[in-house]
Amino acid sequence: MIDKNKHLNKSFYEEGTTKKARGIVSWLLSTDHKRIGIMYLCALAVFFFCAMILGVLMRLETIAPGETIMKAQTYNTLFTLHGVTMVFLFIVPGIPVVFGNFFLPILIGAKDVAFPRLNLLSFWIYLIGAFIILLSLFLPGGPIDTGWTFYIPYSVRTGTNVSLPLFGAFVLGFSSILTGINFITTIHRMRAPGMSYFKMPLFVWSLYATSWIQILATPVVGITLLLVILERIFGIGIFDPALGGDPILFQHMFWIYSHPAVYIMVLPAMGVVSEIIPTFTRRTIFGYKAIAISSLAIAFLGYLVWAHHMFVSGLSQTAAMVFSFLTFIVALPSAIKVFNWLASMYRGSIDLKPPFLWVLNFILLFTIGGLTGLVLGALATDVHLHDTYFVVGHFHYVMFGGTGTIFIASLFYWFPKMFGKMYNIKWASRSAILFFIAFNTLYFPMFILGYEGMPRRYYDYLPQFTTLQVISTIGSWLMFITIISIIINVVHSLVKGKVAEANPWGGVTLEWHIKSPPPLLNFNSIPQITNEPYDFSQLKTMKYKPMGEVYEI
Amino acid sequence: MKYNENTLDYVPTHEVHRDDVGARMGMWLFLFTELLLFGGLFVTYAVYRFLYYPDFKIASLELNVTIGTLNTIILLTSSLTVVLAISFLQKNNRNLTILFLFITDLLAVIFLINKYFEWTAKIHHGIFPGSEHLMSLPNGQILFYGLYYVMTGLHALHIIIGIIFITIILIFTANGSVNSNNYVKLENAGLYWHLVDIIWIFLFPFFYLIQ
Numbered sequence: 001m002i003d004k005n006k007h008l009n010k011s012f013y014e015e016g017t018t019k020k021a022r023g024i025v026s027w028l029l030s031t032d033h034k035r036i037g038i039m040y041l042c043a044l045a046v047f048f049f050c051a052m053i054l055g056v057l058m059r060l061e062t063i064a065p066g067e068t069i070m071k072a073q074t075y076n077t078l079f080t081l082h083g084v085t086m087v088f089l090f091i092v093p094g095i096p097v098v099f100g101n102f103f104l105p106i107l108i109g110a111k112d113v114a115f116p117r118l119n120l121l122s123f124w125i126y127l128i129g130a131f132i133i134l135l136s137l138f139l140p141g142g143p144i145d146t147g148w149t150f151y152i153p154y155s156v157r158t159g160t161n162v163s164l165p166l167f168g169a170f171v172l173g174f175s176s177i178l179t180g181i182n183f184i185t186t187i188h189r190m191r192a193p194g195m196s197y198f199k200m201p202l203f204v205w206s207l208y209a210t211s212w213i214q215i216l217a218t219p220v221v222g223i224t225l226l227l228v229i230l231e232r233i234f235g236i237g238i239f240d241p242a243l244g245g246d247p248i249l250f251q252h253m254f255w256i257y258s259h260p261a262v263y264i265m266v267l268p269a270m271g272v273v274s275e276i277i278p279t280f281t282r283r284t285i286f287g288y289k290a291i292a293i294s295s296l297a298i299a300f301l302g303y304l305v306w307a308h309h310m311f312v313s314g315l316s317q318t319a320a321m322v323f324s325f326l327t328f329i330v331a332l333p334s335a336i337k338v339f340n341w342l343a344s345m346y347r348g349s350i351d352l353k354p355p356f357l358w359v360l361n362f363i364l365l366f367t368i369g370g371l372t373g374l375v376l377g378a379l380a381t382d383v384h385l386h387d388t389y390f391v392v393g394h395f396h397y398v399m400f401g402g403t404g405t406i407f408i409a410s411l412f413y414w415f416p417k418m419f420g421k422m423y424n425i426k427w428a429s430r431s432a433i434l435f436f437i438a439f440n441t442l443y444f445p446m447f448i449l450g451y452e453g454m455p456r457r458y459y460d461y462l463p464q465f466t467t468l469q470v471i472s473t474i475g476s477w478l479m480f481i482t483i484i485s486i487i488i489n490v491v492h493s494l495v496k497g498k499v500a501e502a503n504p505w506g507g508v509t510l511e512w513h514i515k516s517p518p519p520l521l522n523f524n525s526i527p528q529i530t531n532e533p534y535d536f537s538q539l540k541t542m543k544y545k546p547m548g549e550v551y552e553i
Numbered sequence: 554m555k556y557n558e559n560t561l562d563y564v565p566t567h568e569v570h571r572d573d574v575g576a577r578m579g580m581w582l583f584l585f586t587e588l589l590l591f592g593g594l595f596v597t598y599a600v601y602r603f604l605y606y607p608d609f610k611i612a613s614l615e616l617n618v619t620i621g622t623l624n625t626i627i628l629l630t631s632s633l634t635v636v637l638a639i640s641f642l643q644k645n646n647r648n649l650t651i652l653f654l655f656i657t658d659l660l661a662v663i664f665l666i667n668k669y670f671e672w673t674a675k676i677h678h679g680i681f682p683g684s685e686h687l688m689s690l691p692n693g694q695i696l697f698y699g700l701y702y703v704m705t706g707l708h709a710l711h712i713i714i715g716i717i718f719i720t721i722i723l724i725f726t727a728n729g730s731v732n733s734n735n736y737v738k739l740e741n742a743g744l745y746w747h748l749v750d751i752i753w754i755f756l757f758p759f760f761y762l763i764q
Contacts, residue, residue, distance in 0.1 A: 114575045181582045189575040215582055219590035227597075227703070234682040236699035237692075238597060243699075244605065244692025253593055 011420065011517040017116075031116035032520060036123050037102030038418065041411075043127065044090055044098060045487075051085035052483060054078050059442075059476035062469050065461050075459035076145035077160075081137075083148025088169050089130055091403055092261060095268035097126070097179060099410045100207045102418060104183060106511045106518060107201045109192025109527040114185040122178035125171060132168035136161040147457060149258070152239040152250040156231050163232050166225045173222045176264075180214030183207055192510075194529035198289065201509045201533045205292040206271025209299040213260045213267075217303070221257030224250065251313055255306035263302040265399060266366075267295055269406035270337055273359050276413050277341050279507040280356035281348025284534040287340035294333035301330045308377050312386045320379055327377035334370055338363065353505065354428035358409030361436050365401025369394055372447065387457075390450025396443045405435070408486060415490070416500030420517040423493035427485065435482045442475025503544035508536055512544060573737040580741040584748050587711075591752055594704050598759060601696045608693020610764050615680075616701075620671050621761040624664050625753065631660035632750045635719070635743045645733040647726060654723040657746065661716045668709055672702075701760055708756060711749045718742050 012034045016026040027035055058078050061068050070078070101119065105112050113119050137143045144165045146155040155162050187208050191200070228250070230236055237243025239250045278285050285291065307315055307323040315323075341363065350356070372394040375381050385391065416422050445468040450456075454465050461469065503512040508531075514523060531538055539545055602609050638653035679686030680698055687695055722742045725731040731738050 112570065114570070114572065115579060116570075118579075177583075177586050181579050181586075184582055185575050185579045188578060189572055215586055216589060219586045220593045223590050223593040226707075230703060234702075236682045236703060237695050238601075238699055238703075243688075243695045244601070245696060246600075249597065249600065253597075256593075 009515075010519060011515065012520045013517060015520045017520070029120070031112070031120050033101050033105050033112050033116065033119060034418075034518065036119055037098050037100075039123060040093065040097040040101060040126070043130070044093065047085050047089040047130065049483075049487075051082050051090060052480070054082040054085070056476050056480050058082065059473040061459060062461070063473040064469075065463055065466060067460075070459075072459050073142075073145065076457075077143045079457055080144050080147050084133065084144070084165060084169070086399075087148050088172050089133070091265045091399055092172075092176060093126060093179075094265060094403060095272060095407055095410060096183070096207055096210055096264075097123075098407075099203075099272065099414060100183065100210075100268060101179075103414065103511055104186060104204060104207055105190065106514070106522050107204050107509055108187065108190060108195055109510055109523065109529065110186065110190035111521045111523070113182050114189055115182050118178055118182055122175040122182070125175040125178070129168045129170075129172035129175060132171060133165045136164035136168065139164065149254065150225070150228060151254075152228065152231075152247040155228055156239065163229045166229050170222050170225045170229075173218045173225075176214045177218050180211035180218075183211040184215070187211075192527045192529055198292070199529055199531075199533055200292075202274035202285065202288070202291050202295075203268070203271035206267045206274070206295045209295040210264050210267045213264050213299050213302065217257045217260040217264075220253060221261075224253040224257070227253075248310070248313055251310050252307070255309045256303070259306040259309065260299070260302040262398070263298050265403045267298060269362070269403045270295065270334075272406050272410045272413070273341060273362060274337075275507075275509065276355050276359045276409060277344050278534040278536075279413075279505050280351045280353060280359075281345050282351070282506065282536055283344060283348035284532065284536065285340070286343035286346075287336070288532075288534075290336050291340050294336045297333040298330065301326070301333065305330055305377075308382070311379060311382045324377055324379045324382075328374065331370065331374060331377075338367065338370075351505075352429070354425060354432055355409050355413035355505070357429055357432035358405055358412060358435075361432055361439075362402060362405045362409065364436070365397055365405060365439060369397030369399075369401055373398065385450055387455055388450035389446040389454045389456055392456050393443050393446030393450060396446070401439060401443070408435075411490065413505070414511070415493070416504050417502075417511055417516045417518070419494060419497075420500055421493050421497035422500040422504065423489050423497060427489045431482055431485045431489065434478070434485070438475055438478030438482050440475070442472055442479050445469070445472045445475075501544065501547060503542070504546055506536075506539060506546045508538050508542070509533055513542065571735075576737045577740065577744075580744050584744060587748055587752075591704075591707070594700070594707070595755070595759075598700050598704070601693070601700065605691075605693025605696060608691050609697050612690075612694040612697035613760060613764060616761050617671060617674070618761050620667050621757055624667050625757050627660050627664050627667070628750050628753050631657045631664075632747055634660065635746045639736065639739055639743055642726065642731070642733055642736050642739060647729075647732070650726055650739075651723060654719055654726065658716055658719055658723070661712050661719075665709060665712060668705065704756055705760070708749070708752055711752070715742075715746050715749050718745055 012032055015021050016035070017031045018026045018029050020026050027039060030036065057069070058075065061070050061075055061078075101113070139161050141159060141161045143160060144158075144162050145160050146158060146162060150162070150166065155166075187200070187204060227236075227238055231239055235243075236245075238245045239247050241247065274285055274291055305323060305327045307319060308327045311320050311324075372390070376385060376391060376394055412423065412428055449465055449468050449472075452465070454461055500516055502514070502516045505512075510527060511518070513527070634653045634657045638650045638657065641649040641653065675681065675698075681687065682699055682702060687698060719742050722731060722739050725738060
């Protein structure tokens, strides 16, 4: 007979799924979703940091025209590796594998995901994929230099190691698919009693939509990457015009995945925003159903717009117009979300804590990113701006300003729950403001540069672009300082931080009903859900609430 | 929300939670991804068949319809045997389950042997990617054979994975961890095998029959 009470006060750090509760093996073999989430966090942080260093070096190279610190071929390699690492190793797995893994089961009142062992397997597959990509850097032939989009014919003809990183990306696809399958099954099968679909927190809805995209889009890019590898090895001819094939077909098949993939990256971020805003405005979310369903709408519409990457690749006029029109349609569900978030803040009791400041960063930066996306989605302007710095600026506003910002916001929001420690709040708020300044210094000049005709991926440029390039490079240093300050804050708090309260922000979703850090099985008894997800009247009766606050409702 | 933190309802071991419906759902979702994996290739096939219709017709006449038909019959029979294995396990007849799983494996191996002879015959005639003979043919035929090797090759890879999958389940059945009360793993192996089968059902007419 197991003594139940012995386990009452143990956190998942003190009790594992393996025989020994501590030590590296108990982590690497753990099927506990919380430990897997934290392992992903470590891996992602390392890859993000490496890719960021590459980015800073690229900016340093472009501080002056001509060769500054590296040769052209090195620059080609750097922008490829920066892209591949950021996209495939950081931002696609991103929020779902870290915060989704950690909080999805807790938010729906479950003990774990539906397939805990599969969850661990997908972490290992992720590591193997990353290892394959890293391995390709050190083999004869040299690192890949095709850009992260691997466009044919260059990716077949270049002498660098292309097959191996492509295979690595293919392997990473498996990890993504398995996580998607796991999350969908978990959401369908493991919700606590009383948690109907429309009582799920909005982060869960966004993970649900994301998982469907992962399942339905990843296999297509998988087979495309495999075909490029076969093309390199056997010369089959599917993409080779000399043998009757069509290089444009590659672009179609690549973007059929990779466009929905940008929604894999950004939808979970939107979900986290919908969690943070109610907590820091003490007000239920405005338009719950509209936000939930717009996630699914984005997932669906995301499939129908891929050819807007190919307006100058030789698309027929009719096709181009249809795809341009559909691209505008995708802006609708995104706008629905933004307006609902703003409406949620209206007459709310706003508390400007770091997670909320980071969300404000997100809304401002993502709006700029989204609107410049419309400029690129319009046919006439895209012909002028295609393949310029404008695209680079847009992409970074959406991905880094959107998803990257929310990755940091999620960390600051859930840090006390995940680690049981509190970080330095003042420092985190200052870094949010510094981030906003650094971000705009770094990326806003790119819009102007692109508009004036500076092509992307060039390592040299005309002298008239120098001023803006220098401003952008200075921005990259500011950004580097910001990121370092965040890392120091986080690491310092892990080591020396004060013990956090169980509910420091006054949140009401399920994770704030349990101890920090959570016990191994999350809940000691099965929770019965009766309230709406963001019903703040619960706060009066909740066991954990922020210290020193008075509730009179 | 009602939730009491001071009592512990669960037995605090982290046992793998059993949910047969969930396990089947996971398998079906995985099969969707497989369909899309092949879907990319079928779309490629459709595009090039449309562009190079006459060449595709000439090239497809070269394929051996007899071996193709034989392989279709073999695969369909193996789908039957895997279903029989499931229904015998439900009736708690372990020996017949093991027998039929073994026959399924055997049929799959015979399929691969046929495929091997078919491919080597083609390679003997100088038809393989990059060969001199193939390069002298019109573009449409090069693409036809390129797709033929890629698609049947990927399918054969799935057959090999299926053999491994079914063999593992066979061992589980023999040692009793898959039994008449807990056979969702066998069902999932069966689902996977049907997928391999259904993809062949499309590959066969596309390459061998339609003109």
